[in-house]
Amino acid sequence: MDPGKSPLLTDLYQLNMMQAYLDHADTKAAVFEFFVRKLPARRGFLLNAGLEQALDFLEQLRFSSDDLEWLASSGRFGTNLIDYLRELRFTGDVHAMPEGTVFFANEPILRITAPLPLAQLIETRLMNIVQLQLLVASKAARMLLAAPGKLMVDFGLRRAHGAEAGLMAARASYIAGFAGTATVLADKVFGIPIFGTMAHSFIEAHDDEKAAFEMFARSRPDNLTLLIDTYDTQAGARKVVALAPALAARGITVRAVRLDSGDLIALSKSVRRILDQGGLADVRIFASGGLDEDAVTHLLRAGAPIDGFGMGTSLTTSSDVPSLDCVYKLQEYAGLPRRKQSIGKETWPGRKQVWRTYDHAGRMCGDVLSVETDQQEGEPLLHLVMQGGRRVAASPKLADIRARAERELMRLPEPLRRLETQNYPVEVGQSLSRLAAEVDKRLRL
Amino acid sequence: MDPGKSPLLTDLYQLNMMQAYLDHADTKAAVFEFFVRKLPARRGFLLNAGLEQALDFLEQLRFSSDDLEWLASSGRFGTNLIDYLRELRFTGDVHAMPEGTVFFANEPILRITAPLPLAQLIETRLMNIVQLQLLVASKAARMLLAAPGKLMVDFGLRRAHGAEAGLMAARASYIAGFAGTATVLADKVFGIPIFGTMAHSFIEAHDDEKAAFEMFARSRPDNLTLLIDTYDTQAGARKVVALAPALAARGITVRAVRLDSGDLIALSKSVRRILDQGGLADVRIFASGGLDEDAVTHLLRAGAPIDGFGMGTSLTTSSDVPSLDCVYKLQEYAGLPRRKQSIGKETWPGRKQVWRTYDHAGRMCGDVLSVETDQQEGEPLLHLVMQGGRRVAASPKLADIRARAERELMRLPEPLRRLETQNYPVEVGQSLSRLAAEVDKRLRL
Numbered sequence: 001m002d003p004g005k006s007p008l009l010t011d012l013y014q015l016n017m018m019q020a021y022l023d024h025a026d027t028k029a030a031v032f033e034f035f036v037r038k039l040p041a042r043r044g045f046l047l048n049a050g051l052e053q054a055l056d057f058l059e060q061l062r063f064s065s066d067d068l069e070w071l072a073s074s075g076r077f078g079t080n081l082i083d084y085l086r087e088l089r090f091t092g093d094v095h096a097m098p099e100g101t102v103f104f105a106n107e108p109i110l111r112i113t114a115p116l117p118l119a120q121l122i123e124t125r126l127m128n129i130v131q132l133q134l135l136v137a138s139k140a141a142r143m144l145l146a147a148p149g150k151l152m153v154d155f156g157l158r159r160a161h162g163a164e165a166g167l168m169a170a171r172a173s174y175i176a177g178f179a180g181t182a183t184v185l186a187d188k189v190f191g192i193p194i195f196g197t198m199a200h201s202f203i204e205a206h207d208d209e210k211a212a213f214e215m216f217a218r219s220r221p222d223n224l225t226l227l228i229d230t231y232d233t234q235a236g237a238r239k240v241v242a243l244a245p246a247l248a249a250r251g252i253t254v255r256a257v258r259l260d261s262g263d264l265i266a267l268s269k270s271v272r273r274i275l276d277q278g279g280l281a282d283v284r285i286f287a288s289g290g291l292d293e294d295a296v297t298h299l300l301r302a303g304a305p306i307d308g309f310g311m312g313t314s315l316t317t318s319s320d321v322p323s324l325d326c327v328y329k330l331q332e333y334a335g336l337p338r339r340k341q342s343i344g345k346e347t348w349p350g351r352k353q354v355w356r357t358y359d360h361a362g363r364m365c366g367d368v369l370s371v372e373t374d375q376q377e378g379e380p381l382l383h384l385v386m387q388g389g390r391r392v393a394a395s396p397k398l399a400d401i402r403a404r405a406e407r408e409l410m411r412l413p414e415p416l417r418r419l420e421t422q423n424y425p426v427e428v429g430q431s432l433s434r435l436a437a438e439v440d441k442r443l444r445l
Numbered sequence: 446m447d448p449g450k451s452p453l454l455t456d457l458y459q460l461n462m463m464q465a466y467l468d469h470a471d472t473k474a475a476v477f478e479f480f481v482r483k484l485p486a487r488r489g490f491l492l493n494a495g496l497e498q499a500l501d502f503l504e505q506l507r508f509s510s511d512d513l514e515w516l517a518s519s520g521r522f523g524t525n526l527i528d529y530l531r532e533l534r535f536t537g538d539v540h541a542m543p544e545g546t547v548f549f550a551n552e553p554i555l556r557i558t559a560p561l562p563l564a565q566l567i568e569t570r571l572m573n574i575v576q577l578q579l580l581v582a583s584k585a586a587r588m589l590l591a592a593p594g595k596l597m598v599d600f601g602l603r604r605a606h607g608a609e610a611g612l613m614a615a616r617a618s619y620i621a622g623f624a625g626t627a628t629v630l631a632d633k634v635f636g637i638p639i640f641g642t643m644a645h646s647f648i649e650a651h652d653d654e655k656a657a658f659e660m661f662a663r664s665r666p667d668n669l670t671l672l673i674d675t676y677d678t679q680a681g682a683r684k685v686v687a688l689a690p691a692l693a694a695r696g697i698t699v700r701a702v703r704l705d706s707g708d709l710i711a712l713s714k715s716v717r718r719i720l721d722q723g724g725l726a727d728v729r730i731f732a733s734g735g736l737d738e739d740a741v742t743h744l745l746r747a748g749a750p751i752d753g754f755g756m757g758t759s760l761t762t763s764s765d766v767p768s769l770d771c772v773y774k775l776q777e778y779a780g781l782p783r784r785k786q787s788i789g790k791e792t793w794p795g796r797k798q799v800w801r802t803y804d805h806a807g808r809m810c811g812d813v814l815s816v817e818t819d820q821q822e823g824e825p826l827l828h829l830v831m832q833g834g835r836r837v838a839a840s841p842k843l844a845d846i847r848a849r850a851e852r853e854l855m856r857l858p859e860p861l862r863r864l865e866t867q868n869y870p871v872e873v874g875q876s877l878s879r880l881a882a883e884v885d886k887r888l889r890l
Contacts, residue, residue, distance in 0.1 A: 219461075
């Protein structure tokens with residue numbers, strides 16, 4: 001059973017509201033926008049990802065006969081709702097920022113325009129799809145900024161939160177600029193380069209570590225990486241040196257060693273020395289084991305001669321920030337702008353556009369959030385991507401999304417390239433504050 | 446595409462190792478155990494969940510012809526591996542702690558005995574499946590301990606990490622003792638009670654809040670809960686009071702109001718007063734909005750008259766602890782116990798059993814971790830659940846797992862019922878330390 005396939009993967013209140021909307025013929029066009037209310041601590045920017053899967057979800061939205069029978073038999077809903085759901089397809093418009101775009105708090109990255117019951121139904125799963133990749137792409141971007149020029153690989157499937165989280169983490173981190181992933185399915189589904197070495201269990205299954213290295217090398221001679229920390233890392237490195245000539249005689253080159261435990265600064269330095277003195281100056285050192293962008297920064301500042309990193313759990317769970325304060329809010333219904341005034345959770349009403357300006361060096365220098373029709377200076381970031389339920393253009397290639405992200409990270413203002421700062425100016429346009437005041441005046445409270 | 450269905454949802458190194466194992470006929474029986482190396486900060490215990498889905502995964506394990514063709518066409522693997530994968534089914538044994546059991550660091554909750562390449566392949570997805578539910582069940586247990594007697598409902602699908610995470614969070618929190626979930630699919634798939642109210646968008650879609658309440662009430666009269674914080678919470682409560690007689694005349698009873706923002710202590714008290722003075726003493730107050738077990742503790746200590754809680758993101762992402770230091774380690778191969786000695790990551794070798802003793806009041810008072818055959822005092826917690834790839838008994842009903850979890854939480858030692866302590870004694874039996882010493886002696890290092 002694919003839990004992502006059924007539109008019943010939603011909150012009950014969506015169906016409750018749909019019932020009430022249908023009962024009162026409240027089916028006029030609604031506009032919802034998805035945005036992050038507040039950047040989390042330690043995120044100076046976010047990187048957009050997940051749009052492609054969101055559009056897939058919308059395009060494929062339909063209730064199976066099995067879903068409909070189950071809903072009907074639950075006795076919770078009227079036949080008007082069941083009939084409505086039977087015919088339901090996503091017929092709305094979608095405006096979005098392209099994947100691979102940097103964005104900030106309060107900037108919509110997705111806008112849905114659709115009949116109210118439909119626009120309401122999709123809220124839960126849309127958020128569930130998009131947040132996941134936003135988290136991982138943004139975390140991955142931090143890791144890349146911490147380790148310029150290093151090979152970064154996603155190793156985190158095992159502790160990602162389920163199947164979809166693992167697969168989409170591979171996609172989102174690749175978009176951000178990772179070289180690839182260990183997740184095999186990500187190659188099959190997305191064509192993402194995959195990387196793999198060996199586990200400690202392989203070494204442990206043989207009583208002799210050197211014999212285990214040799215066996216593995218003969219079976220897996222390409223891009224050979226040996227894991228050397230199962231028992232004693234330096235001894236492991238010396239075994240690699242001892243083994244290399246015999247392997248070379250068979251045409252097998254050791255490409256790298258992997259360290260997965262211990263003091264990675266001291267060990268990488270001593271392993272580097274052992275390899276260099278053993279004539280293996282070309283053998284790279286790859287590190288893994290509970291690393292995040294702070295650990296990587298620390299290692300590189302201390303001069304650890306590490307050439308690449310396997311980023312696991314901290315990447316795929318976005319461990320320091322495992323959720324975003326992201327919301328999907330009604331901005332307009334039946335032609336009138338709407339807003340929420342709940343304490344601390346007020347929203348800006350109406351359809352919005354984000355305008356970005358750049359300095360002479362091409363660095364981002366500030367955004368303006370305006371009412372959609374209020375033309376401002378700079379580049380508008382939201383574009384129509386789906387109209388009447390159909391994509392207006394073919395999806396961009398993953399490689400192009402990745403190239404966009406790379407360019408975007410280059411265009412970040414310098415302070416945002418550090419891991420701690422949050423100081424990008426997002427200005428609220430006059431048109432928007434005026435609109436908010438009008439909405440407040442209209443509401444009978 | 447269901448990413449959880451393909452055995453390609455694994456790390457490349459598993460396939461690399463399988464290739465090497467097959468090339469060298471290393472296909473003898475291996476024993477792997479899954480355990481948590483160290484309890485995270487602020488977790489005095491963990492609650493087992495996810496076994497059912499792990500067994501489903503094992504039972505359904507097979508490579509589709511599509512998977513096999515893709516693997517073959519990748520050029521990475523020998524035909525011996527492709528042929529092996531074509532016929533591969535899970536033929537091993539599984540020992541496990543029942544779902545709903547409390548457990549501690551270093552205690553295996555799952556043991557796989559299977560031919561080495563097979564046991565290796567399944568590592569990644571098995572961990573991915575099990576960790577997810579462990580995280581949520583354990584987080585949910587904390588929330589329940591913080592709010593005895595309160596109605597707790599999972600509201601967290603939208604910010605769970607993907608589809609599977611959202612659905613399984615509903616299951617895991619229900620096992621722990623939650624009353625139910627907002628996730629509709631969890632009712633269809635697992636029969637978990639579902640709960641749902643209304644969103645702010647429903648109120649905002651109508652310019653008049655009271656009219657919105659009335660419309661909703663007439664369409665959704667059962668278990669009616671009204672969301673009263675869209676504009677002004679106290680005004681919202683007064684509108685409910687004003688509306689109640691007209692609704693009662695139509696046979697509709699307001700059951701609850703929901704607060705989702707602001708100072709929940711002050712607001713719940715004033716709303717309680719408004720409702721009571723308005724003759725609505727039976728109307729319950731339900732709270733939601735970024736709550737976790739600490740917030741709930743704080744609210745209840747301050748005397749907030751809240752009857753139930755919707756727990757969202759903090760539950761489904763296990764926000765303070767979004768991953769466990771869980772591992773799946775080779776403990777025996779070809780009849781010989783194995784262990785890893787990597788710095789800080791040493792493991793206890795061999796097949797293990799966990800023995801639990803209770804005091805006269807029935808509270809857990811300590812565990813012993815021993816070699817499987819070393820009979821100790823107390824109750825053994827690991828049992829054979831799958832033999833030769835088949836379940837040895839029908840799966841327990843979800844209600845029974847939930848009842849077990851409830852009993853287990855009752856049997857927790859008093860200090861572990863608080864949110865901060867970690868002091869449960871798990872002793873390593875002499876048989877195990879002796880075995881570790883023997884393994885170390887055997888290894889040629």
